[in-house]
Amino acid sequence: MSSPTSRSTVTGRKRQRVTIADVARHAGVATMTASRALNRPEMVSEELRARVLQAADDLNYIPDRAAGGLASGTSLALPVLVPTLHHSVYVQILEGLQERLPASGYQIMLGSTEYSREKEEKLVEVFLGWRPSGIVLSGIDHSERTVRLLKSAGIPVVEIMDLAVASEQSQALDLNIGFSHAVVGEAVVRYLASCGYRHVAYAGTLTELDPRSVRRIHGFQTALMRLGLPHHLIGRSDLPSSLAVGRDLVTDLLHRHPEMDAVFFANDELAAGALFECQRRGIRVPEDLAIMGFSDEEIASHLNPALTTVRIPRHEMGRLAADLLLARLAGTLGAQPPIDVGFEIVQRLTTLAPPHLSQEPS
Amino acid sequence: MSSPTSRSTVTGRKRQRVTIADVARHAGVATMTASRALNRPEMVSEELRARVLQAADDLNYIPDRAAGGLASGTSLALPVLVPTLHHSVYVQILEGLQERLPASGYQIMLGSTEYSREKEEKLVEVFLGWRPSGIVLSGIDHSERTVRLLKSAGIPVVEIMDLAVASEQSQALDLNIGFSHAVVGEAVVRYLASCGYRHVAYAGTLTELDPRSVRRIHGFQTALMRLGLPHHLIGRSDLPSSLAVGRDLVTDLLHRHPEMDAVFFANDELAAGALFECQRRGIRVPEDLAIMGFSDEEIASHLNPALTTVRIPRHEMGRLAADLLLARLAGTLGAQPPIDVGFEIVQRLTTLAPPHLSQEPS
DNA sequence: CTGAAAGCGCTAACAG
DNA sequence: CTGTTAGCGCTTTCAG
Numbered sequence: 018m019s020s021p022t023s024r025s026t027v028t029g030r031k032r033q034r035v036t037i038a039d040v041a042r043h044a045g046v047a048t049m050t051a052s053r054a055l056n057r058p059e060m061v062s063e064e065l066r067a068r069v070l071q072a073a074d075d076l077n078y079i080p081d082r083a084a085g086g087l088a089s090g091t092s093l094a095l096p097v098l099v100p101t102l103h104h105s106v107y108v109q110i111l112e113g114l115q116e117r118l119p120a121s122g123y124q125i126m127l128g129s130t131e132y133s134r135e136k137e138e139k140l141v142e143v144f145l146g147w148r149p150s151g152i153v154l155s156g157i158d159h160s161e162r163t164v165r166l167l168k169s170a171g172i173p174v175v176e177i178m179d180l181a182v183a184s185e186q187s188q189a190l191d192l193n194i195g196f197s198h199a200v201v202g203e204a205v206v207r208y209l210a211s212c213g214y215r216h217v218a219y220a221g222t223l224t225e226l227d228p229r230s231v232r233r234i235h236g237f238q239t240a241l242m243r244l245g246l247p248h249h250l251i252g253r254s255d256l257p258s259s260l261a262v263g264r265d266l267v268t269d270l271l272h273r274h275p276e277m278d279a280v281f282f283a284n285d286e287l288a289a290g291a292l293f294e295c296q297r298r299g300i301r302v303p304e305d306l307a308i309m310g311f312s313d314e315e316i317a318s319h320l321n322p323a324l325t326t327v328r329i330p331r332h333e334m335g336r337l338a339a340d341l342l343l344a345r346l347a348g349t350l351g352a353q354p355p356i357d358v359g360f361e362i363v364q365r366l367t368t369l370a371p372p373h374l375s376q377e378p379s
Numbered sequence: 380m381s382s383p384t385s386r387s388t389v390t391g392r393k394r395q396r397v398t399i400a401d402v403a404r405h406a407g408v409a410t411m412t413a414s415r416a417l418n419r420p421e422m423v424s425e426e427l428r429a430r431v432l433q434a435a436d437d438l439n440y441i442p443d444r445a446a447g448g449l450a451s452g453t454s455l456a457l458p459v460l461v462p463t464l465h466h467s468v469y470v471q472i473l474e475g476l477q478e479r480l481p482a483s484g485y486q487i488m489l490g491s492t493e494y495s496r497e498k499e500e501k502l503v504e505v506f507l508g509w510r511p512s513g514i515v516l517s518g519i520d521h522s523e524r525t526v527r528l529l530k531s532a533g534i535p536v537v538e539i540m541d542l543a544v545a546s547e548q549s550q551a552l553d554l555n556i557g558f559s560h561a562v563v564g565e566a567v568v569r570y571l572a573s574c575g576y577r578h579v580a581y582a583g584t585l586t587e588l589d590p591r592s593v594r595r596i597h598g599f600q601t602a603l604m605r606l607g608l609p610h611h612l613i614g615r616s617d618l619p620s621s622l623a624v625g626r627d628l629v630t631d632l633l634h635r636h637p638e639m640d641a642v643f644f645a646n647d648e649l650a651a652g653a654l655f656e657c658q659r660r661g662i663r664v665p666e667d668l669a670i671m672g673f674s675d676e677e678i679a680s681h682l683n684p685a686l687t688t689v690r691i692p693r694h695e696m697g698r699l700a701a702d703l704l705l706a707r708l709a710g711t712l713g714a715q716p717p718i719d720v721g722f723e724i725v726q727r728l729t730t731l732a733p734p735h736l737s738q739e740p741s
Numbered sequence: 742c743t744g745a746a747a748g749c750g751c752t753a754a755c756a757g
Numbered sequence: 758c759t760g761t762t763a764g765c766g767c768t769t770t771c772a773g
Contacts (some may be wrong), residue, residue, distance in 0.1 A: 105467075260678060316678075
């Protein structure tokens with residue numbers, strides 16, 4: 018700050034990060050050999066490899082992923098976009114992915130779209146800047162720009178939780194693992210009708226925002242119309258789903274449609290809330306009102322009475338998505354048609370079939 | 380495949396990625412000006428900025444984060460390590476972080492440690508390779524190497540969900556937001572004892588792996604001993620927690636300690652499972668057995684009877700962690716002592732105080 | 742306020 | 758199997 022001819026005795030002010038060059042020097046090999054020893058062990062003689070590994074360990078070497086990514090044009094980042102973490106379905110899918118991906122060196126980057134195509138587009142844009150190896154999206158409904166960006170990125174894309182059927186003019190971007198929500202809606206109606214219920218309602222939250230809800234409702238109403246049953250019993254809420262909203266939803270439906278004898282909720286949380294509400298009000302389930310949930314969370318089987326619901330293979334979807342992605346990245350998997358993981362109606366006690374129906378063929 | 384003198388009419392085989400140089404050229408400025416227009420708008424004249432922005436938009440420019448990171452020595456990646464996504468506590472903390480961080484341009488990279496210090500160390504090592512701007516860890520117990528790596532990385536670290544009190548010889552790495560689990564254990568005992576319960580048990584899963592459980596149990600037992608009450612009623616399971624495990628845990632405790640009159644569970648899920656089990660077996664709660672949970676999930680207040688539990692500010696912890704991190708990154712926050720967000724015992728119906736006690740001073 | 746040069750740390754592509 | 762040579766795309770200097 019003062020002495021004029023200050024000798025530049027700047028003895029390494031900044032703690033130098035240890036680079037692969039340091040490792041190579043320490044091991045007495047070329048930089049490239051060190052790189053290979055670390056990343057493609059099979060290309061290096063056992064002796065050198067050992068020396069390099071030793072050196073890396075000695076120096077506490079941590080490879081710089083940014084540099085690696087820049088040089089190789091790709092990174093081990095793997096963005097996963099879910100609409101929300103609030104629904105345990107997505108958490109479980111994430112768990113499934115988390116089980117496999119990190120083990121192969123990939124890093125999950127998490128993004129929540131809040132059911133908004135605009136947010137999804139923004140996130141895709143940001144994530145693409147990381148030059149990820151691939152990407153996982155929820156659903157098959159994306160903005161045009163999202164589709165364009167993804168296509169030109171030329172990386173594997175996995176869409177989960179919905180099924181892109183060609184006939185529905187919704188083309189899968191690449192890999193696709195899910196099930197048809199329209200078919201779920203239809204199946205539920207058919208099941209409920211077979212139990213003898215005639216005034217069947219659908220109840221959910223934010224139903225317009227979630228294309229999967231829309232399709233479920235559509236299948237639901239179509240099936241109802243086909244059976245000549247009323248299809249206008251719909252309960253909606255703008256709040257994110259919760260037990261409390263489930264209570265409100267039944268309360269409201271019961272008030273507006275006293276004739277209602279069954280409700281299909283968009284998820285088990287709402288259904289559980291409704292069940293709690295019925296218990297409090299002395300409404301007998303299923304005698305006075307049948308209740309059905311969606312996704313078969315653990316709580317469904319523990320409730321009293323146990324909740325009839327639709328089981329979907331959440332965890333499996335995550336694992337399968339990871340496996341396909343990994344296979345594709347390894348180059349062992351080509352184009353694939355959409356994979357339907359299906360679903361299953363789990364009959365429990367909240368929709369007990371009336372006795373006179375139990376002999377009907379299903 | 381045949382013609383010998385095949386002219387190299389390789390008209391741009393590989394789709395050239397658009398770089399900032401392209402943008403600059405398109406806008407008629409130097410590369411550096413384009414970079415500044417994009418990242419430090421205030422350093423560039425309004426006119427040029429507009430031109431560059433336009434060009435970037437025209438060309439669909441997506442900045443390469445790897446290149447940016449390499450050049451600048453840091454990235455907008457922000458690793459968050461949680462023990463598991465299975466407990467909704469961590470999911471909600473994640474939601475809190477997710478609310479703030481992406482809005483400031485940071486990308487959350489997710490890691491699950493499975494309550495293992497070794498896995499944590501591995502993850503820290505990998506994530507550090509991304510040259511993140513900061514990092515969020517769960518808990519204050521880390522391997523020596525983890526601590527060393529983190530210290531020498533010189534980035535902000537936030538430890539959440541536990542409190543590093545100097546007296547406990549556990550020094551916070553940097554920022555720390557949480558609460559004392561030992562104090563929770565003590566407070567619960569004091570509360571339960573004030574209700575008149577004498578044979579109080581603790582029940583949890585994987586208790587040895589989770590240092591926070593260990594501290595909670597320790598506080599719990601210490602308080603019990605101080606009151607001259609039995610402190611050997613402990614229920615353990617090696618399975619991850621679930622409603623089913625909650626059922627098994629009470630069943631087992633009831634069998635081993637018929638005199639038990641209250642149980643404190645490690646989380647609300649276990650407590651709810653236990654409650655369901657008691658209902659099924661005709662054990663009256665709280666008359667025959669009091670039940671208490673931990674973390675105050677939404678379900679606690681909806682159960683029948685509603686569950687007494689310990690409320691912890693999960694969401695807030697996530698948001699606060701994000702805010703502190705952001706402030707630190709912005710350079711407006713220096714060293715901070717650990718922040719105790721506290722907790723609160725929420726009395727509901729599963730631990731109704733016996734009448735003869737209600738007049739005692741709390 | 743704008744520009745030119747240099748290089749971040751690593752790996753692809755070639756030679757030996 | 759090992760080494761050399763060039764960059765990857767961006768931002769940090771340092772000059773205008």
